[in-house]
Each structure stands twice: as C-alpha cells, then as structure tokens.
Amino acid sequence: MFSNYKMDKEKSDKKDHILDVAERIFSDVGFDGASTRLISGEAGVNMAMLNYYFGSKEGLFLAVFERKIASFQNMLQNIGNDENMSAWDKLQMCIDTFINKVVVNNCFQRLITREVSINKTGPLSEKLTDILMVNVLEFKKIFVEGVATGVFRKDIDIEMAIATIFGTKNYISNSSQLASKLLGNDVSDIKYMDEELKPRIKNYLKTLLKVYLLNDNDNSK
Amino acid sequence: MFSNYKMDKEKSDKKDHILDVAERIFSDVGFDGASTRLISGEAGVNMAMLNYYFGSKEGLFLAVFERKIASFQNMLQNIGNDENMSAWDKLQMCIDTFINKVVVNNCFQRLITREVSINKTGPLSEKLTDILMVNVLEFKKIFVEGVATGVFRKDIDIEMAIATIFGTKNYISNSSQLASKLLGNDVSDIKYMDEELKPRIKNYLKTLLKVYLLNDNDNSK
DNA sequence: GGTTATTAATTAATCGATTGATTAACTTTT
DNA sequence: AAAAGTTAATCAATCGATTAATTAATAACC
Numbered sequence A, B: 001m002f003s004n005y006k007m008d009k010e011k012s013d014k015k016d017h018i019l020d021v022a023e024r025i026f027s028d029v030g031f032d033g034a035s036t037r038l039i040s041g042e043a044g045v046n047m048a049m050l051n052y053y054f055g056s057k058e059g060l061f062l063a064v065f066e067r068k069i070a071s072f073q074n075m076l077q078n079i080g081n082d083e084n085m086s087a088w089d090k091l092q093m094c095i096d097t098f099i100n101k102v103v104v105n106n107c108f109q110r111l112i113t114r115e116v117s118i119n120k121t122g123p124l125s126e127k128l129t130d131i132l133m134v135n136v137l138e139f140k141k142i143f144v145e146g147v148a149t150g151v152f153r154k155d156i157d158i159e160m161a162i163a164t165i166f167g168t169k170n171y172i173s174n175s176s177q178l179a180s181k182l183l184g185n186d187v188s189d190i191k192y193m194d195e196e197l198k199p200r201i202k203n204y205l206k207t208l209l210k211v212y213l214l215n216d217n218d219n220s221k
Numbered sequence C: 001g002g003t004t005a006t007t008a009a010t011t012a013a014t015c016g017a018t019t020g021a022t023t024a025a026c027t028t029t030t
Numbered sequence D: 001a002a003a004a005g006t007t008a009a010t011c012a013a014t015c016g017a018t019t020a021a022t023t024a025a026t027a028a029c030c
Helices: A002-033 A036-043 A047-054 A057-080 A087-104 A106-116 A123-148 A158-173 A176-183 A190-213 B002-033 B036-043 B047-054 B057-080 B087-104 B106-116 B123-148 B158-173 B176-183 B190-213
Strands: none
Touching: A002 A036, A002 A047, A002 A057, A002 A106, A002 B002, A036 A047, A036 A057, A047 A057, A057 A087, A057 A123, A087 A123, A087 A158, A087 A190, A106 A123, A106 A158, A123 A158, A123 B176, A158 A176, A158 A190, A158 B158, A158 B176, A158 B190, A176 B123, A176 B158, A190 B158, A190 B190, B002 B036, B002 B047, B002 B057, B002 B106, B036 B047, B036 B057, B047 B057, B057 B087, B057 B123, B087 B123, B087 B158, B087 B190, B106 B123, B106 B158, B123 B158, B158 B176, B158 B190
C-alpha cells in the first residue's frame, strides 16, 4: 500500500522531470534539433527510457504538449462561460490571461508555432492544430456574443481580429532577437518582461480592439 | 567575350534553378528537414554541386534568403521616400505591397519566421534577424513621420502597431491548416487567396489601423 | 515470514539509416 | 595544357530505435 503509493509517485516524478527537460529543449531548438541523446542526457536518464516511457520521440513530444495545454484552456473556458460579464469584459480578461500565460511559457508557445508551420500532414501536426483551435474558438465565441448583444459593431472582421490578438503576441514572443531590436530592450530580461512589456502588450491590445470593436467609442477620452 | 557571357548566363541559370528548388524545399520542411540529397535530387544536380557553388548547406540557405529579400526591400523604400504622400497613404501602400508580396511567397516567409524563432545565437540567425529588421525599420520610419506631421495621434504605440501588421499577416500565412480552419476556407487555394483573402486582410488592416492611428476619425462613416 | 517466481525498471552496447561534407577521378570549357 | 565543372563513391558523425543483460520491485507460494 504505502510502497505502492510511493512507487507511483516516484515514477510520475521521474516522468515529469523528463517532460520538464524535454519541454525546455524542444522549445529552445525545435523538434528536429532536439536529439533524444541530449534530452536524456540533461534529464539524467538513460536514452532508452524515453522510448520505454513514451514509445518514441514523437510520443514524448505529444506528452509534453498535452500536459501543457490543459490548464490554459480551462481558464479561457471559465471566463467565456461567465454569465455576469459583457463580451468586452470577457475579451479583456481573456487577453490578460492569454498574455500572462503565454509570455511566461513563451518558449513553449514558440515551439508550437514553429512545428505547426511545417508543411507536414501527419497526425502530429493535425493534433497540434486541433488543440490550438480550441483556444481560437473560445475567443470566437466571445466575439460572436459581442456582436449578438450589440456590444460590438456588426461590421467587424472577427477572424482577422483573432489573428491580430494571437499574431501580435506571437510576433513579440516568438523571436527574442527580433523583438529585442524592435523594442530596444532585452525581452529575455524577466524584470522588463513582467513590469513593462506585459502591461504594454495588454494595454495596447485593449486600446486597439476598443476603438475597432466597440459601438460607443468615446474618442474624446 | 560572347562565350564568356553565354557561360556565365548558363551557370547563373543553373544556380538560380538550384536556388528555386532549395527555396521551395526549405520552405516546406524547414532548414533541418531539408537534406542536401533531397535538394540536389529534385534540382537534378549532383550533391557535391551544392557545396561547390555555395560552400555549405548554410551557405545555400543564405543565398536563397538574400536573393529573395532584395526586391521587396526596394519597393518599401521607394514608397517610404516618396515626398508627395502622407504618412497614412504611405502606410496603406506599404500594407498593400506587403500583403501582395508576402502572401505569394508565404512559404518562404514561413521559413524565415520559423528559423528566426529557433534559439540559436549563430551568425545565420543573426543575419536573418538583421535583414528582417530592415523591413521593420521602413515601417517604423513611416509611423514616426506620421506622428511628427500630426497625421497620426501622439499616443500610439508604434512598435506594437508594427507587431500587429507583421504578426497578423504571419498568423494567417504561417500555418495553412490553422488558417483554413479559422477562416472556413482552404487558404492554399490560390483563387480564394487572391480574390478573397488578400483583399480582406488589406481592408481589415487598414480599417483597424485607421481607427487606431488617425487623429481625425470619422466614425459616422 | 521467508523464499522464490514474475514483472517492471534500467543500463550499456549496438543496430541500420541518414546526415553534411569530402575526395579523387573524369569531362568540359577556356 | 590549365582551369572549371561534374560525377560516383565514401567519409565520419549523428540520428532514433532496439537489443540483451542486469537490477529493482512486486506477487506468489509454502
């Protein structure tokens, strides 16, 4: 009983540790660039353990992916299902959640964007796309609600607005080098990221979408 | 004399052909995914020719890159240096040029975005970033001019607006699968791309930036 | 409860395949 | 004859995956 529990916990700890390391390395150098030798080496386990636990390199990658995605989707859905908020409030809150979450895990988000952009029509690429679509659809639901309730203008381009939210964020967080040159600051500096860049992105996106989406713009303010 | 010209032309044709093939393959499967055997095979040349002409696989990649980027940068600069246009007109024209150019070569743009997002601090990644920055700075110049001439509002976030232009476009064009699901159409369908999507992106970006940037918004229209 | 059989976990060594690059021989052009 | 272009063959390195052997943990049995 006790030993059973202990054993399960240790095993899961070890798996989690491998997933932690794999996530970091995948994010840094991409799927192709991350060798199983490097991952197992930095995780301090034998190379064969990766196949023993996850079947293959691709299985390891999917395990990393699935572990990561769950919590974020739950947060979005909880906001979307709140009855007491207007669509605009929901959208603002989702943007906050999105920027908070995704800037912390920006290396992981980079990984996803990169792998999805590869022209492979394999089950891996399909699966990644499907999971990303869940987030997209959460945003879309809010936009549709906003139009239906009259909070948003009727002539907005919902799909493009979604592309702007995700695209703007990706552009900043997907390439540290480019973003650092554009912004004149080191975006890998956590202090700058937390105290300046994150609030700036949030504020910008809200201001931008406010003038584009809302019916009752008060431009004098 | 004559034979010299002929020879140079044939050689350059051959080189160009290799670059054409390499560009397509690099764009489809990424730098790591593209083997020199595959490239040379599809180009119909011996594998050793790639090293003979371009020194290495990385040299070939840079050659592809540099050949591609020149014409686009010239177009942007010509627009930016036009004395007879307002900053807003320039920006609109740059957006048109950008969407036209980049949607045609979307696979190539995808390649750049992907490779730049890899956390390598090598000369290749640096060079890619530098070349991309040239385009970014062209846009920035227009924004700064717009603020200085009073055409744009003074409280706009220039860097973020740039991120929105590039980011929104990238989000649509970097993943065919995701974009197709978001838009409900096959974005790899050239007819749909040319007749519907491209005008839609242009119109959206102009409308969005107009309400965000301009001082004299006529929202009643 | 102690001993043994069974299963799970882990290791080192190695497999075949593929990678980018190079060599030396050969052909064409100058 | 010299130089440039081109080829097939091969290099060493690395890749993901697998094997067989060993150790650790669990179950079964007397």
